[in-house]
Every structure is written in C-alpha cells, then in structure tokens.
Amino acid sequence: MTAPSFGPVRGFVVPGLPQPLLVPEQNEGWMRIRKAFEAAKEELHSCNADLILVYSTMWPSVVGHQIQANPEPEWVHVDELFHDLGSIPYRFPVDAEFAGAYCDAARARGLESRTVAYHGFPVDTGSVVALKLLNPDNALPACIVSSNMYADRAETIVLGKAARDALEQQGKRAAVVVVTSLSNRLFTDFIDPKEDRIHSRKDDEWNRKVLEFLGAGRLEDVAQLSREIHRQTRVKKVVNFKPMWWMASVMGQHNRYRGHVYDYAPIYGAGAAVVSLTPSEGGVGDKEFDEEDVEQYGGDRTVLNVEGDGGQGGSPASSSPSASPSTRDALGQEDGTTVNAGGDPKTQGAASHARRVGGLLHLAGIGPCLAGADAVPGGAIRDEQGVPQEYDVTAQTEAAIGNLRTMLEAAGSSLDAVVDVTAFLVDMDRDFAAYNEVYRKHFDNIQATRTTLSVSALPAPVAVEFKVIARAPGT
Amino acid sequence: MSGNGSIVAGCLAPHPPHLVYAENPPQNEPRAECGWEPLRWGYERLRAQLDQLDFDVLVVHSPHWQTYIGTHLLGVPDFKSLSVDPVFPNLFRFQYELSVDVELAEAIHDEGRDAGLVMKMMRNPDFRVDYGTIVSCHMSRPAWDKPIVGISSCRATSYYSVEVMQEQATELGRATLRAIEATGRKAVLLSSNSLSHRHFTTEAPVPEDMSREHIYHHGQYLWDMRMIELIRAGRSRELIDVMPEFIEQTVSEADAGSLAWLMGAMDFPDYGGELFGYGTVIGTGNAVVGWFPQRDGVAAGGGAS
Numbered sequence: 001m002t003a004p005s006f007g008p009v010r011g012f013v014v015p016g017l018p019q020p021l022l023v024p025e026q027n028e029g030w031m032r033i034r035k036a037f038e039a040a041k042e043e044l045h046s047c048n049a050d051l052i053l054v055y056s057t058m059w060p061s062v063v064g065h066q067i068q069a070n071p072e073p074e075w076v077h078v079d080e081l082f083h084d085l086g087s088i089p090y091r092f093p094v095d096a097e098f099a100g101a102y103c104d105a106a107r108a109r110g111l112e113s114r115t116v117a118y119h120g121f122p123v124d125t126g127s128v129v130a131l132k133l134l135n136p137d138n139a140l141p142a143c144i145v146s147s148n149m150y151a152d153r154a155e156t157i158v159l160g161k162a163a164r165d166a167l168e169q170q171g172k173r174a175a176v177v178v179v180t181s182l183s184n185r186l187f188t189d190f191i192d193p194k195e196d197r198i199h200s201r202k203d204d205e206w207n208r209k210v211l212e213f214l215g216a217g218r219l220e221d222v223a224q225l226s227r228e229i230h231r232q233t234r235v236k237k238v239v240n241f242k243p244m245w246w247m248a249s250v251m252g253q254h255n256r257y258r259g260h261v262y263d264y265a266p267i268y269g270a271g272a273a274v275v276s277l278t279p280s281e282g283g284v285g286d287k288e289f290d291e292e293d294v295e296q297y298g299g300d301r302t303v304l305n306v307e308g309d310g311g312q313g314g315s316p317a318s319s320s321p322s323a324s325p326s327t328r329d330a331l332g333q334e335d336g337t338t339v340n341a342g343g344d345p346k347t348q349g350a351a352s353h354a355r356r357v358g359g360l361l362h363l364a365g366i367g368p369c370l371a372g373a374d375a376v377p378g379g380a381i382r383d384e385q386g387v388p389q390e391y392d393v394t395a396q397t398e399a400a401i402g403n404l405r406t407m408l409e410a411a412g413s414s415l416d417a418v419v420d421v422t423a424f425l426v427d428m429d430r431d432f433a434a435y436n437e438v439y440r441k442h443f444d445n446i447q448a449t450r451t452t453l454s455v456s457a458l459p460a461p462v463a464v465e466f467k468v469i470a471r472a473p474g475t
Numbered sequence: 476m477s478g479n480g481s482i483v484a485g486c487l488a489p490h491p492p493h494l495v496y497a498e499n500p501p502q503n504e505p506r507a508e509c510g511w512e513p514l515r516w517g518y519e520r521l522r523a524q525l526d527q528l529d530f531d532v533l534v535v536h537s538p539h540w541q542t543y544i545g546t547h548l549l550g551v552p553d554f555k556s557l558s559v560d561p562v563f564p565n566l567f568r569f570q571y572e573l574s575v576d577v578e579l580a581e582a583i584h585d586e587g588r589d590a591g592l593v594m595k596m597m598r599n600p601d602f603r604v605d606y607g608t609i610v611s612c613h614m615s616r617p618a619w620d621k622p623i624v625g626i627s628s629c630r631a632t633s634y635y636s637v638e639v640m641q642e643q644a645t646e647l648g649r650a651t652l653r654a655i656e657a658t659g660r661k662a663v664l665l666s667s668n669s670l671s672h673r674h675f676t677t678e679a680p681v682p683e684d685m686s687r688e689h690i691y692h693h694g695q696y697l698w699d700m701r702m703i704e705l706i707r708a709g710r711s712r713e714l715i716d717v718m719p720e721f722i723e724q725t726v727s728e729a730d731a732g733s734l735a736w737l738m739g740a741m742d743f744p745d746y747g748g749e750l751f752g753y754g755t756v757i758g759t760g761n762a763v764v765g766w767f768p769q770r771d772g773v774a775a776g777g778g779a780s
Contacts, residue, residue: 062562063678063757078602080627081542087601112677118564120557122603150676186543188634189593237633268544 007164008251008279009173010047012040013214013243014134015272016058016126016179019193021133022085026193029265029272036262036274037133043276044134049175051095052135053163054144055246056179058126060238061146064112065159068144069099070121079125090123092131095141098170102143105165109158110297126179134177143174149238153226156242158297160249176250178243182207182264182271183233191268199269206233207271211264214275217257223248224291233271253293256280354407359472360419361411366466367458368399380461381426393431393463397438400464412473415442421450422467428454431463480655480662483528485741486521487706487734487748487764488665490539490610491756492560492567494518497683500617504568510683517752517763518614524749524765525615525663532576533616533623534583534651535665538731539607540627543634545593546647548580549625551600560606566682571609576622579662582654583624590650592643593629611667621663626651628731637719637730644732645715648739655740666737670702671695671725671760678757691758698725699753699760706748706764709772711738725760746772 015033019026024034044052059066074091099115106113127144135142145163148155167174183203198204210229213222222229223244230241251257262274354363368377378395382388405415423439425431432452443450458465495503497510540547553574560567580596587594608625626647631640655662673695679687690696698721705714715738722730729735738744744766751763766772 059561062674063676076601078599080540080602080605081544081547083547083597083599083602084595087599116564118559118568120559120568121564122559122561124561148676150674185634188544188631190544190595235633237630 004173006171006173007167008053008176009049010044010279011176011178011219011247011251011257011277012044012134013178013180013247013273013275014040014130015181015267015270015274016056016124016129017181017267017270017272018079018082018085018088018125018129019267020272021088021129022082023193027196029196030193030267032263033265033267033272033274034133039262040274040276041134041136044175045139047175047278048173049140050172051098051174052131052140052142052177053174053250054127054130054142054177054179055147055243056124056126056130056144057147057181057238057243058179059124059144059146060149062149064114065106065148065151066114066116066146067099067103068094068121068123068142069096069103069115069117070094070119071096071117073121073123075120075123077123077125077128088128088132090128090132092135092138093141095143098141098143098166098172101170102145102163102166105169106159106162108165109162109295110299111155111158111162130177130179140175147238147242151242152240153242153245153291154294155297156245157249157294160246161295163250164252174250176247178247180243181267182210182273184237184270185233185235187269196266196268198266198271203233203271207264207273211261211273211275214277215259215261217259217277217280218255219244219248219251219257219259219277220253220255223253251277251279354411356411356472361408361413361470361472363404363407363466363468363470366400366404366407366468367460367462368396368403368464369460369462370399370403376460376462381463382461391463394434394438396462396464397435400466401438401442404466404468408470413470416446417471418443418446418448418468419471420469421448423450423452424455424458424465424467425452426455426458426463428452435464478657478659480658480660481769482652482655482664482741483530483661483767483769484525485664485737485744485766485768486615486666487737487762488521488535488611488615488667489514489669489756489761489763490537490607490614490667491669491759491761492563492606492610493682493756494614495569495610496566498614498617500613502570502613505566507683508681510685511688511754511756514752514754514756514761514763515614517754520751521615521763521765522617524767528661528663530661530663531621532579532660532662533612533621533665534579534626534655534662535608535611535623535667536626536628536733536736537605537607537611537667538628538728538733539605539667540625541630541731542595542627543630545595546587546629547595547597547627548584549575549602549604549623550577550580550596550598551575551602552577554602554604556603558603558606558609563682567606567610569606569609569613571604573604573612573619574622576624576660579654579658579660580624582658583626583651586650586654586657587647590646592647592650607667611665615663615665626736628733631732632722632730637722640730640732641715641718641735644735645739647732648736648741651736651740652742664737664740666733668728668731668733669756669759669761670699670727670729672728673726673758675758688755689758690755690760695725695760699762703750703753703762703764706762707750709745709747711741711743711745714738715743728759741766741768744768744772
C-alpha cells in the first residue's frame with residue numbers, strides 16, 4: 001500500500017500509568033510493557049510520520065477540548081497518585097501550527113475548542129509517559145488533545161474528523177496515539193508490585209477480547225463496542241469510554257488495518273496494552289454499524305428544553321438549532337461579521353451562510369438540511385449513486401424557511417426583516433406550485449421582492465435553496 | 476504541642492479559580508476587571524470571621540488532588556511553584572509558596588491508618604500542589620501566613636458508591652479531629668468543594684462577563700437551596716443522608732468526600748452553619764459557609780464533647 005501524502009499513517013494504543021517508565025524492574029509485566037513501548041517506538045519512527053498526534057484519557061477538560069500549543073513544554077512532572085515512584089522531567093517539541101489548525105478545524109465542525117500555550121501548564125501523566133517512551137529523542141513534534149469529561153460519542157467522533165481535516169489542510173502525516181488503559185480498575189490498596197494482576201477475571205476476559213479485535217485490525221468494531229466496554233470494564237470516572245471513537249474517527253472509521261498487539265499486562269490491576277494499527281488494503285471489512293455516523297457537532301442537548309435557555313444547553317441537532325450566547329452577542333456588531341448560529345445547516349463549500357455588511361444581512365445556501373444532520377427533510381432528491389428519488393418539496397421548503405428563520409433570529413433579526421429573496425428550484429415544473437404555497441404562507445405579509453430560478457442541480461441532494469437579503473438588527 | 480487541640484472553624488470553601496482571577500492578587504498572572512462579587516464578598520465575610528479566631532493551621536480536603544488508592548497527605552515542609560489550572564489556564568496561573576504542618580499531617584495519616592483507612596504521605600518535593608487547595612486557602616487566608624495540611628480526595632465514589640465514600644470520608648474526618656486534638660492544634664478546616672457542579676461547556680469571551688453567569692439549570696438551584704437550608708438549620712446528618720441523591724441529581728463535587736469529611740470532623744454539628752455567600756461560577760453552585768463551634772455550638776474537640 002502506498003503511503004499517503006497526508007493523514008494518519010499508523011495508530012498506537014498505549015497505557016499512561018507511570019510504572020513502565022519509572023519502575024519497570026519492579027514487575028515482570030511492567031517490564032514487558034516497557035519493552036513493548038520500545039518496539040512500538042521503532043515502528044513509529046519508521047512509519048514516515050510528520051508528527052505524533054496524542055489523545056490522552058488522562059487529560060480531562062470541561063470547556064470543550066483543549067489542544068496543547070506550547071512549542072516546547074518543559075516541567076518536572078510528578079504523578080498525583082504514584083508520586084513515590086519518582087519525578088519525570090520532560091521537554092518535548094509541539095507542532096503549534098498543527099495545534100492551531102486542529103483547533104480551527106474542530107471549531108468549524110461545531111466543537112468548542114481552544115489551544116493552550118502556557119508555561120507550567122500541567123501536561124498529564126499519560127501524555128508525558130507516552131511521549132517519553134515513544135519519542136525519547138524528541139525526533140518528532142507532538143500534538144496533544146484533551147478528553148472532555150462530558151463528551152460522548154458524537155462529540156468525540158467529530159473531534160477525530162477535525163483532526164483529519166487539519167492533517168489534510170496541513171498536508172501532514174500523523175502517528176495517532178491514544179493513551180488509555182483497557183479495564184481501568186486499580187487496586188484500592190497498595191500492593192507488592194510482584195503480585196500485580198488484572199483486577200478481575202471478567203476485566204481480563206474483556207481486555208483479551210478487545211485485543212483480539214485490535215489484533216485483527218478491527219478498530220471500527222472496537223469503537224462500536226465502546227459503550228459496552230465502558231459498562232463491562234471501566235470504573236465510571238467519565239461518561240464513557242471514548243478513545244476508540246476518537247482513534248477510529250481519525251483513522252477513517254473502518255476495519256482495514258493490520259493490527260499488532262505488542263504486549264498486554266496488568267498495571268496495578270488495570271489492563272495495559274501496547275498495540276499498533278497499520279492502514280491496510282485488506283483486513284476485516286464487513287463491519288456493522290450499530291450507531292450512525294456524525295459529521296458536525298450540534299451542541300449540548302438542553303437539559304430543560306427551554307427555548308433560548310441562554311445557549312448553554314444548546315439543542316440537539318435534530319431539533320430547533322439555537323445560537324450560542326457568544327454567537328448572539330457577536331452578531332451584527334461589525335461589517336463583515338460572519339454569522340454562525342451554531343446550529344447552522346451545513347455549507348457545501350468554503351463559504352459562510354451569512355455575513356453582515358452595513359445595515360444588511362446576506363444569507364446564502366439556505367436549504368432544508370438540519371444542522372449537524374445529513375438527512376434531508378422530505379427526502380433526498382437523489383441517492384449516493386445519483387439515482388433520482390421521490391421527495392416532498394413541501395417538507396423541504398418548510399425546512400428551508402425554518403432554517404432561514406433560525407439564522408435570522410440568531411443574527412438578532414427575523415423573517416419580517418427579509419427584503420429580497422432568490423429561490424433556486426431544481427425542477428420548476430414539478431415543484432413550483434407546492435413551493436409557492438409554503439412560501440406564501442410565511443411571506444404573504446412580508447412582501448419581500450423575490451426571484452425564483454430553475455437550476456440544473458444544487459450541491460446537496462435538495463430541491464430548493466434560498467439566498468436572502470434582510471435588514472440587520474438596529475437598522 | 477500535644478493535647479487540647481480543637482477545630483475552631485469548619486468552612487465550606489469552594490475553589491473556582493475564577494474567584495482568584497477576579498481578586499487580582501499579585502501571585503496570579505491573568506488580570507480581571509471584576510466578577511463573581513457575591514461569592515468574593517462572601518469569602519471576605521468569612522475571612523473577617525476567621526480573623527477573629529486564634530488558629531494554627533488550615534486543613535484542606537481537595538477534590539482536585541484525586542487519588543484512586545487511599546488518602547494522601549502533603550508531607551513536605553515547604554512548596555514553592557507555579558500552579559496552572561488545567562481546565563481554566565486562561566484564568567489561573569498562580570505563583571504559590573506555602574508551608575505544610577507535616578507533624579499534623581503525619582498524625583492524621585496515623586489516625587486514619589489506625590481506623591482502617593488506606594493512607595499515604597506524599598514526600599516528593601517536586602510535587603505540584605493542586606489548584607483546588609490553593610484557591611480555597613488563598614480565598615480563606617490570602618496572607619498565606621498559616622501552614623496548611625493538604626488532604627487528597629480518595630475516589631471511593633467512582634470505585635464503589637457515594638455511600639461508601641461517605642463512610643470513608645466521615646471516618647477520615649473523625650481521624651482528623653483526633654489528630655488535631657492529640658497534636659494540640661487549633662485548626663480551621665476547609666472543605667474545598669462547590670455544591671451543584673454541572674458546568675457550562677462554553678465560556679464567555681470575557682470570562683468575568685456576569686451577564687452570562689447563572690445556574691446551569693433550575694433543578695441544580697433547587698438542590699443547592701435545599702442543601703443550604705439543611706446547613707443553616709444545623710441538620711447535618713440529614714445533609715449527609717440526602718447527599719447521594721444530591722450528587723446524582725446535580726453532579727455535585729461533594730462526591731469527592733470533602734463535605735462528608737468536614738461533617739465527620741465536626742461530629743455532625745447540630746448548630747447552623749453561617750452562609751456568607753452563594754453564587755454560580757460557569758454554571759456551578761457555590762456556597763461559602765462557616766461553622767463556628769465555639770461561638771454557636773458545643774466545641775468540637777478540645778475536650779468539650
């Protein structure tokens with residue numbers, strides 16, 4: 001298989017507890033993990049990667065995801081639990097440019113994200129251990145992303161896709177590393193290291209099953225099993241077992257890898273394994289998805305279901321999209337301000353849905369698709385192979401006008417402020433009457449000027465789209 | 476010193492770094508315009524009360540020193556370093572310098588161990604003191620002129636249940652009281668936790684923009700008020716009884732055991748805690764409360780019970 005010019009070139013699963021780094025000699029299994037790290041290091045440095053992209057389950061974040069962007073973090077780290085094993089001085093290079101690109105890509109997909117570049121920022125034990133053992137000579141720069149404590153599957157998968165976006169945008173190849181235990185139940189009393197073992201037989205069996213899958217290259221299948229793995233083998237420190245969602249997402253959401261389990265051993269009761277995954281033409285491809293894929297993060301589900309709840313609750317992508325407070329406050333303040341309602345319907349290209357110029361809001365590409373969803377209300381007009389499908393233009397027009405209303409309200413404006421409409425229909429003969437009926441229902445009292453055009457196709461498989469000029473708030 | 480020690484005050488002393496940020500102390504690098512005044516003024520009133528007391532040491536139990544194997548105590552006499560909040564590094568980059576009452580820490584360690592708890596002293600001089608400890612201590616005693624004892628949060632809630640955590644934490648509290656009595660210390664205890672603890676997942680561009688600050692949801696507020704009413708009424712056993720439900724409903728930071736530890740140490744006060752302030756920080760509910768046994772109740776420790 002030809003190495004790609006950008007994107008993930010290798011994946012690694014590694015543990016983050018400090019024993020293999022600091023005291024491998026105290027336990028035969030810890031030493032095996034140390035040697036597994038050393039072998040994985042050789043593989044990592046032969047895979048032609050430009051950077052090491054790390055997702056650490058030991059770096060929790062609350063406000064979205066954080067991405068390390070200090071070009072050269074340096075500190076003497078001490079683990080908060082295993083502090084008696086010794087201090088860990090570290091200094092490693094970070095690809096700050098990539099960190100910025102990753103942050104931007106995450107935001108573009110609807111995620112809250114920020115870079116952190118502060119001297120003394122506490123890099124977590126897992127990241128430090130992984131980088132010290134996989135990249136001891138600092139031959140490659142790293143990028144580290146946090147694990148948000150509230151994030152669940154959708155947010156984590158979108159975070160992985162944003163990494164792919166950034167790799168593509170930067171034209172870089174990444175060795176993708178997740179720092180995680182398998183089963184994560186530690187002993188609750190101090191043990192003689194020589195007597196270490198996996199905490200329970202059940203944990204051990206589950207770990208071996210996960211490793212069997214990874215050894216067969218079935219990363220996406222493991223990702224699909226993440227909720228069950230969390231239920232069966234994970235102490236509930238966070239809402240779910242997320243690293244495989246992120247890794248599978250970064251690496252393309254399939255099972256076509258050559259997997260290699262370097263080793264597996266207990267560390268203080270938890271399951272530790274070093275695994276590599278190489279993208280491959282072959283491998284197991286007959287995956288079954290129990291859960292749908294997601295491209296865009298639609299925000300937190302509101303806990304009160306109160307419209308306009310201040311935006312902190314947000315809304316599910318499939319219901320009324322609402323603007324975040326920061327969006328609302330920023331809207332309409334300056335010429336050229338990009339309007340982003342947080343739950344905007346998707347754009348198909350490098351374009352904004354809305355901009356304010358002077359006293360006017362310009363909105364374009366307003367179709368029926370709901371924010372964060374690929375499904376078309378009323379049905380797509382063609383399938384993925386381009387075969388025409390039956391669809392409901394009434395439902396599409398209703399949804400498109402609903403999206404238009406949402407966008408305008410997010411900008412502090414309203415449907416009443418619309419002054420000019422350009423509508424695009426892909427089948428004027430078939431759809432005009434139904435489209436016009438819905439349009440009249442919403443615009444009869446507004447009396448905006450309107451032009452309806454027939455076009456051969458739209459980028460998305462939809463029948464109707466609007467381009468609108470409206471008065472900006474305060475004008 | 477030996478014998479006749481006592482707890483002179485117990486405090487619910489939450490640790491949002493936003494409060495230090497808004498106070499603009501010289502140790503903290505980021506500067507703020509304002510923010511969270513009701514809570515900061517609450518701390519101001521608490522400090523005024525503490526200034527009236529004669530005490531030797533601050534003993535702080537922090538949810539942000541998380542230990543999954545037992546309870547750990549700071550065991551190095553002095554620490555000097557930079558604390559950067561891993562969650563809000565934009566707000567909190569604090570140069571700290573503090574001393575530790577190692578003798579009292581060791582006494583708590585020994586009492587806890589003798590009571591059957593898993594205990595460990597932290598002797599690594601490179602260890603970075605967690606920001607929860609620093610914020611609670613700074614807001615309660617910004618002069619930093621008293622030694623502290625830093626106690627970790629053993630995460631029994633994650634490994635077992637809230638009920639097990641409460642049993643362990645209250646036992647740790649009793650051990651703390653015995654150690655204070657035995658070493659003759661006059662101690663102020665700080666339970667470094669908020670009440671309801673669901674955060675917003677976005678942050679305002681100007682962190683101190685108070686037009687954006689409110690409780691995460693109404694249910695959290697109702698629960699916070701219920702807990703505060705129990706505190707003010709001196710119904711501390713009921714407080715502990717309802718805590719599992721409270722924690723489940725509000726993702727409360729009390730799951731770390733700090734408040735149960737405080738109640739255990741103070742032998743479940745039947746006199747009211749004085750509420751100095753309540754406010755929200757990025758959606759979480761925070762109360763600053765003081766219990767003053769020598770003023771309001773039977774003295775905790777010192778042979779008074």
